[in-house]
Amino acid sequence: MxxxxxxxxxxxxxxxxxxxxxxxxxxxxxxxxxxxxxxxxxxxxxxxxxxxxxxxxxxxxxxxxxxxxxxxxxxxxxxxxxxxxxxxxxxxxxxxxxxxxxxxxxxxxxxxxxxxxxxxPSGLSLKESMMIGTSGLTAAIGVEKIVKQAVGTADGELVVTGATGAVGSFAVGLLSQLGFRVTAATGKMDQKDFLKKLGAEKIIHRNDITDVASKPLLASRWIAALDTVGGDMLDAVIRQTAHNGVVTCCGNVLGHELHTNVFPFILRGISLMGIDSGIALMSDRLRVWNLLAKQWKPEFMEGxxxxxxxxxxxxxxxxxxxxxxxxxxxxxxxx
Incomplete structure (x- = not known):
């Protein structure tokens, strides 16, 4: 054409x-x-x-x-x-x-x-839609999965890994906007002010998650997580998630293999949920884009x-x- x-x-x-x-x-x-x-x-x-x-x-x-x-x-x-x-x-x-x-x-x-x-969708401009883009859509799909698992704002902390990246920073902003207590994990500790402006309650170094004992289960630190990097980080996040918690994941910067164990799933009832915006069903795209245009319209994008x-x-x-x-x-x- x-x-x-x-x-x-x-x-x-x-x-x-x-x-x-x-x-x-x-x-x-x-x-x-x-x-x-x-x-x-x-x-x-x-x-x-x-x-x-x-x-x-x-x-x-x-x-x-x-x-x-x-x-x-x-x-x-x-x-x-x-x-x-x-x-x-x-x-x-x-x-x-x-x-x-x-x-x-x-x-x-x-x-x-x-x-x-x-x-x-009505409520979004062309510019705003690309301020969100694939990374924001991906983050929002992950956030929706957490919310649908009945994780409430009073249930405990949530952690976002790779928090300064495009997906991670949007997730920090959106979860904070929805009232969740967000811990942002990053290797860029010079970006603390950036993450605080997005609403992060705590900022921790990524090594604080991964430099832990190799035990099948570790002390519970958060009720939910949105992981954007995969590999050893995802394994460590899973082992530190609380009972009936949910972990959503979308990245593989640290590796595409996941080496973990069954105990977080069979002893704590943790749910591991993948995020795919690449070939997501059109019905899912329409629903999440409409959320982002209305109830979940980002208030943090200027930063x-x-x-x-x-x-x-x-x-x-x-x-x-x-x-x-x-x-x-x-x-x-x-x-």
Whole structure:
């Protein structure tokens, strides 16, 4: 599908040069986009860890290059062969294959199947939706799982690991906004003020969780957890969760394997629940996006995001690869 109005558009393109992957702003032809049902003019995107992997040549994320990453996009429908959408509709697209093997939100246009599209909920602007983005949606799905397990604000502390990252910081802010007592675990202790502004009651070093005895069960420290890093951290969190507690998890920065034991589950009744926003059911997406537009609309976003242009993206991609990202990066696309 191509547009009659424009033949080319600006996009950040990752490509290999002398054995190294670089990112440049290039002009791309609309005719090169996949022939999907809906063409969208992108207004905003956001930077996620998966985008940084795609931009740096990780073949487990993106198979063919040159390529435009960006798993998030919000914008306006330009053309549609799908009866559910008409020109001018404001929409959100996150994950599925966007920015992985389908050219993503770091370009002014995307072409996607209608089944990937969420109509922008009333109560959110296009900019606000990408201030939330995949990371906020992921965090909110995890928070909803905790709430649905009947964990109440008076039941005890909650811990969020990787608390300064995009998912973790949003989780700290949202849980605090909902009235929970949040302990934020991070390796960036110089970001205490940032986490306190989000509402964290306590800030602890991540080693305070993992540098513990190897016993099958440890003293109970929290009633629920949202873990964003996986590996040994997730095991340690599970072993320190209280009776009938719930642990939600979504990351694997510390490893994709989980070495733990059954005692937290059979002696304390702990629930371990995965968070997947990548191929989440559309019914779940619509429900959580509507929560974020209304009852759970974030009141803390001004302190969590920075707005950048396409030209500034390469430097931010390097930061996230180096583990230096704090909060959320909002990407504003040129008109």
């Amino acid at each position: 191509t547009s009659d109005k424009d033949n080319t558009y600006s996009a950040l393109v990752a490509e290999e040069s002398d054995g190294t992957f670089i990112q440049k702003i290039q002009q791309r032809a609309l005719s090169d986009l996949p022939d999907n049902d809906v063409l969208i003019k992108v207004h905003y995107s956001s930077l996620n860890y998966k985008d940084a992997l795609s931009a740096s040549g990780n073949k487990s994320v993106t198979k063919n290059y040159p390529f435009t990453p960006g798993v998030d996009a919000s914008g306006v429908v330009e053309e549609s062969r799908d009866d559910r959408f008409t020109k001018g509709d404001e929409v959100i697209v996150t994950s599925y294959d966007l920015g992985m093997n389908t050219p993503g939100g770091f370009g002014q246009f995307i072409s996607v199947p209608g089944d990937w599209i969420v109509p922008l 969590i995001y920075r707005e950048i242009s396409l030209l500034q993206l390469p430097a931010e991609i390097q930061k996230i690869l180096n583990g230096q990202q704090v909060g959320k990066i909002l990407v504003s696309l040129p008109d």
